[in-house]
Amino acid sequence: xxxxxxxxxxxxxxxxxxxxxxxxxxxxxxxxxxxxxxxxxxxxxxxxxxxxxxxxxxxxxxxxxxxxxxxxxxxxxxxxxxxxxxxxxxxxxxxxxxxxxxxxxxxxxxxxxxxxxxxxxxxxxxxxxxxxxxxxxxxxxxxxxxxxxxxxxxxxxxxxxxxxxxxxxxxxxxxxxxxxxxxxxxxxxxxxxxxxxxxxxxxxxxxxxxxxxxxxxxxxxxxxxxxxxxxxxxxxxxxxxxxxxxxxxxxxxxxxxxxxxxxxxxxxxxxxxxxxxxxxxxxxxxxxxxxxxxxxxxxxxxxxxxxxxxxxxxxxxxxxxxxxxxxxxxxxxxxxxxxxxxxxxxxxxxxxxxxxxxxxxxxxxxxxxxxxxx
Amino acid sequence: xxxxxxxxxxxxxxxxxxxxxxxxxxxxxxxxxxxxxxxxxxxxxxxxxxxxxxxxxxxxxxxxxxxxxxxxxxxxxxxxxxxxxxxxxxxxxxxxxxxxxxxxxxxxxxxxxxxxxxxxxxxxxxxxxxxxxxxxxxxxxxxxxxxxxxxxxxxxxxxxxxxxxxxxxxxxxxxxxxxxxxxxxxxxxxxxxxxxxxxxxxxxxxxxxxxxxxxxxxxxxxxxxxxxxxxxxxxxxxxxxxxxxxxxxxxxxxxxxxxxxxxxxxxxxxxxxxxxx
Numbered sequence: 001x002x003x004x005x006x007x008x009x010x011x012x013x014x015x016x017x018x019x020x021x022x023x024x025x026x027x028x029x030x031x032x033x034x035x036x037x038x039x040x041x042x043x044x045x046x047x048x049x050x051x052x053x054x055x056x057x058x059x060x061x062x063x064x065x066x067x068x069x070x071x072x073x074x075x076x077x078x079x080x081x082x083x084x085x086x087x088x089x090x091x092x093x094x095x096x097x098x099x100x101x102x103x104x105x106x107x108x109x110x111x112x113x114x115x116x117x118x119x120x121x122x123x124x125x126x127x128x129x130x131x132x133x134x135x136x137x138x139x140x141x142x143x144x145x146x147x148x149x150x151x152x153x154x155x156x157x158x159x160x161x162x163x164x165x166x167x168x169x170x171x172x173x174x175x176x177x178x179x180x181x182x183x184x185x186x187x188x189x190x191x192x193x194x195x196x197x198x199x200x201x202x203x204x205x206x207x208x209x210x211x212x213x214x215x216x217x218x219x220x221x222x223x224x225x226x227x228x229x230x231x232x233x234x235x236x237x238x239x240x241x242x243x244x245x246x247x248x249x250x251x252x253x254x255x256x257x258x259x260x261x262x263x264x265x266x267x268x269x270x271x272x273x274x275x276x277x278x279x280x281x282x283x284x285x286x287x288x289x290x291x292x293x294x295x296x297x298x299x300x301x302x303x304x305x306x307x308x309x310x311x312x313x314x315x316x317x318x319x320x321x322x323x324x325x326x327x328x329x330x331x332x333x334x335x336x337x338x339x340x341x342x343x344x345x346x347x348x349x350x351x352x353x354x355x356x357x358x359x360x361x362x363x364x365x366x367x368x369x370x371x372x373x374x
Numbered sequence: 375x376x377x378x379x380x381x382x383x384x385x386x387x388x389x390x391x392x393x394x395x396x397x398x399x400x401x402x403x404x405x406x407x408x409x410x411x412x413x414x415x416x417x418x419x420x421x422x423x424x425x426x427x428x429x430x431x432x433x434x435x436x437x438x439x440x441x442x443x444x445x446x447x448x449x450x451x452x453x454x455x456x457x458x459x460x461x462x463x464x465x466x467x468x469x470x471x472x473x474x475x476x477x478x479x480x481x482x483x484x485x486x487x488x489x490x491x492x493x494x495x496x497x498x499x500x501x502x503x504x505x506x507x508x509x510x511x512x513x514x515x516x517x518x519x520x521x522x523x524x525x526x527x528x529x530x531x532x533x534x535x536x537x538x539x540x541x542x543x544x545x546x547x548x549x550x551x552x553x554x555x556x557x558x559x560x561x562x563x564x565x566x567x568x569x570x571x572x573x574x575x576x577x578x579x580x581x582x583x584x585x586x587x588x589x590x591x592x593x594x595x596x597x598x599x600x601x602x603x604x605x606x607x608x609x610x611x612x613x614x615x616x617x618x619x620x621x622x623x624x625x626x627x628x629x630x631x632x633x634x635x636x637x638x639x640x641x642x643x644x645x646x647x648x649x650x651x
Contacts, residue, residue: 146377
């Protein structure tokens, strides 16, 4: 399940008109397909059965506090980068019952989710890396989480190279993209005339046996590579190196934390759209007759007032300390916990921040500008 | 795969009212096989569930050799502990655990041990004091320092008196506000540290209480030449999962529920006392 080694590509060619063959192959292998569609003005993953349901000729503009879809003149299906959510909700459910309890006599029973085998079409490199990070957190640290695992094991991931970057993207600097390199079952790269398709796992290979791929031309392979280089070259933002980011812990008193706190609304949008944020809260929900209750897990955010609460006292009582907790953990603490930063350069926290707080810019200011405010 | 989120039922065999707000529940797992394999060390905790009220982390205070039961001493501080205070023998609770890293009792073998507690019935440290007392010959001199706000707050007074009568055990009590019957000193528990004659290189310190108290105690101990890696303390944070997963209890890269709750000062020195961590 956890793949970190870069997958060697052995692509075949699939003409644009034959994409339905791939969808059929996936469905015949027993999966429901989630594909990108436009809903509420954003790219979202929804169940589809026909290739014509996929979003076509759409790109996106993503900037601090700004997300808009744009019509393009072309036929391409994957010219956008990503919507507000990656794979996180598919494995780490935003709201789920962990167990139920009966009052008389007191007893507890696990409540595991029923999950259909699910294929996800059009997964980006940043989100594949983020899933690997969540896998380490939920499956390998602490203890294997049965709810997460149940969902995770049902996934078939069809990754796709990004041919363009949005202004908020910085995956090249974190080493996670813009091309998919690990963690997918089937890899794809889109060309004007069709797709290069290759398998990334045995599961993916079995599906591709149902699809008629032809040998690609050399120019097509070259175009795949040049598209990736171009997408990387388009990126306007970058993050400092991991060892430099560790210095955030030496900059806890920098004046810029307060400047960010003055703008930050503490809304938690950044943590909700972040594909690696894992905090959750558990609540008891009691039935109306008072005879049973269920223990519910739901996404929490280190920007919520209750996150650090113990017996009424809040360890992080203000927005400054909450933002500082989030950023130092994401970029420094995570390195100690997982051996890498907890950011894969997707830039969602920048795009979906209502006031346009920019993780890369704020980090640079704190690391590289000014002296400590002492 | 065992489900680390799922509690197991335990039955209350005994309930002891320790003070007006503190009570002890003596528990055993309903499933005898679960009780048989239940092992813990002093300083570890369980997540205890009260039906419908919720789940809270509570330190285990009895001796790990007591294989037929386990004790939780609970102070009423919130909604869940309030609900638990109403439970009676025969009632059931849910238990997950034990979780976390306890006190370094192996490292303490052959050493003098300084135990500093601030506040009401600091259960995590009482568990280790009882542990050391039961294995008295393995350890050197014991200094037990206990501070409370008001002298009437002290619980387990007879136990402190009994400990004080043991050879090579030094019990010092302090209270901010004292009544006439008080035998201890008036002031803060950290002020007692300076009165001790600690043997350098032989002493390991274990602290429990409010962070400001522990920070003051750590400063005093470092002034006296106690090395950072010989200073240990139990931390408290919002803990919901017990398995380093829900994210609330993090201090920097450390999960209090898993890497702690007992930490060595050298592990947390950089962030201890830093606002917001």
